[in-house]
Amino acid sequence: MPDFSNWSCPLPLRDFPNVVMGHGGGGRLSSELIENIFVPAFSNATLTQLADSSVLDRPTGRIAMSTDSFVVRPLFFPGGCIGDLAVNGTVNDLAMSGARPLYLSAGFILEEGLPLSHLAQIVDSMAKAANAAGVTIVTGDTKVVERGHGDGCYINTSGVGIVPDGLSVAPSLVRPGDKIIVSGSIGDHGMAILSLREGLTFETTIRSDCAALHTLVESALAAAASNAIRAMRDPTRGGLAATLHEIAGASDVGIEIDESSLPVRGEVRSACELLGLDPLFVANEGKMIAFVAPEHADAVLAAMRRHPLGAEAVIIGRAVEEHPRSLVAKTAIGALRVVAPPLGEQLPRIC
Amino acid sequence: MKYLDEFRDRELAERLLHEIRQTVTRPWTIMEVCGGQTHSIIRNGIHQLLPAEVEMVHGPGCPVCVTPLEVIDRALAIAATPNVIFCSFGDMLRVPGSERDLFQVKSAGGDVRVVYSPLDALQIALKNPDKQIVFFGIGFETTAPANGMAVHQAKVKNIRNFSMLVSHVLVPPAIEAVLQSPGNRVQSFLAAGHVCSVMGYWQYPEIVDKFKVPIVVTGFEPLDILEGIRRVVLQLERGEARVENAYARMVSHDGNRPAQDLLAEVFEVCDRSWRGIGCIPQSGWRLSEKYRDFDAEVRFDVGSIHSNESTLCRSGDVLRGALKPHECPAFGKECTPRHPLGATMVSSEGACAAYYNYGGIIPAESLTHA
């Protein structure tokens, strides 16, 4: 839960403790919101100019660009909130192409009635996440929708990063024989969110793994020979299974994983047992997988393990020529099972 | 987790498999009644490790598969009613009705919510006194005590905005129906462990005497299932037919008496249609006269909704073990996991969905003997 006990509303905003339609109307209320909440938090020279667009320097290299919208409910959850999620999510999408993230935009859709203290909290966590990741939020926008037309706050972030010349990492470049490394425990984020859902609630210390992965990516890339890391992805919605299926499809390879090697925290495993879910399908927000040429896999693994976000990295399987576009898992008792791609949201089951 | 991890041990599984291989001398057909056991068999790949002589047939023990189309259509009608909050276990949201499923009702504006327990639905009723809360009370004897308690509490506490759409089904009549069906190949059963936790296994000697088939009460973890199979095969090879309990840590002969008492109070036995199979006499429970006020079918007057199942779908034959999924003319054509005609294609461990997902990757024959 947000701790806004120390937060005091900046002066002109005190008249309106909650978001009202006028905060998105472009008038004085809009300006007050920008000047008192967004600009101080995201403070940087570009944003302070408040121009219609931001003009930015471009270091050498190719440009990577990505966009993502965030609609998580609840807005605050153990281990994070929609704010740091929106920053880290786009930072990670950039990083998975091997890019160094530089600039972000932030678009807010606010629902009338959202407490300004919550907004301040969200914006603060975005600013902290951006600082930690070394990215600058250079442009933004806010709109307000009527009460009942949104879940408090939606955020879109777009990001720009720079990919070093010569580097090529893509889901379509995987070859049979490549080893698959996962950077740490799976399913933490999805289970942290599920533990708060009405009708399913349970007590747990599971926290979202929300984190920016670009420095972990840098470490991994530095440890491998040129283009020995074929593909990287962060397995968010649909979990590891969805991501592995996407890569199997993009590269036209089969994928084999060993279930007993999958890193799953005890509590996440227990929650999965309780609700009848498969940790392979549960979302992550701070994990990556890398497909690495077999002769470089150990070096990359060792480099990832030296990074705090990759300390629990393990090799979970490999790409194979057989059964292209399919994912096969070796089960705990040594048999095989085919892991079908998820159809949509994974539902708790009783059967 | 204690009582789960120990029963997934690979080395012990190999010992049990070794025993089964040593014991079996000729082909046997065993039905695991419960969908939970089917799930475990497929999830762990147990069927691949069994000797070729042992054929597992997936039984009709999954509410997703057997809840009749008519009841699904009634659920959809209620869920689409204004001012209703329709609560369900997650299992039922993708089960196709005649025209749509609960997900589609939700996207069209219906308030459909997934809950873990029927008591959660009761809580939602207390929090929303101006709404009608309907719980989709499906399942076998294992789930009935929970659903029964929710209705009982609603009556005791006079929670008038709560009601239940009941479609409960019972295991023993289903076993008898399988054994009596023309062309039946099933020679023995793994009885559903958690059903027996509630009901005990005193009902089974009568079936064993009548049909001369071994019935072994079996759990859900890989070692439990292998032990059930081992005991069944041993009986079959010796020409015996007895009731055995291979799940003693969870199941007693008498079952759970307090639960059975409440079931007798809240429910009464009725004839029930099983999707794809048809009506099985005395195979279900409905709310008893005393609790009829809480019957959603009455409250929302949906009893007149009647539906016809797809004539293309032959899931009934599949559930009885008479047809393999890929032998169905609609398999993989009109019927896929994305557009399922019957429930055996909906549930990921439904025989048809399993066949579909595994097809061409691991030889289907070695995977699902449906």
Next chain:
Amino acid sequence: MCLAVPGRVEEIVEKSGILMGKVNFGGIVKDVCLAYVPEIAIGDYTIVHVGFALTRIDEESALKTLEAFSKMGLLEEEFGASEEAAS
């Protein structure tokens, strides 16, 4: 049908006339109805389906079952081993 999960009873309370409790499933704690297992005590393990405890788990028979599994094939192995040694 019937996904049921074992857990340890941590707390027993009577809540508006119904026996309820907290059950710990490997670190996950949920409110569970204990009305059908009135004999249950704190520290006991129970098997829970859709929020209802179905029965008290009998530890002794669990251990007995596992012990029986672990002995399977042992006689043969010993026999096989001695044969090998003799040859």
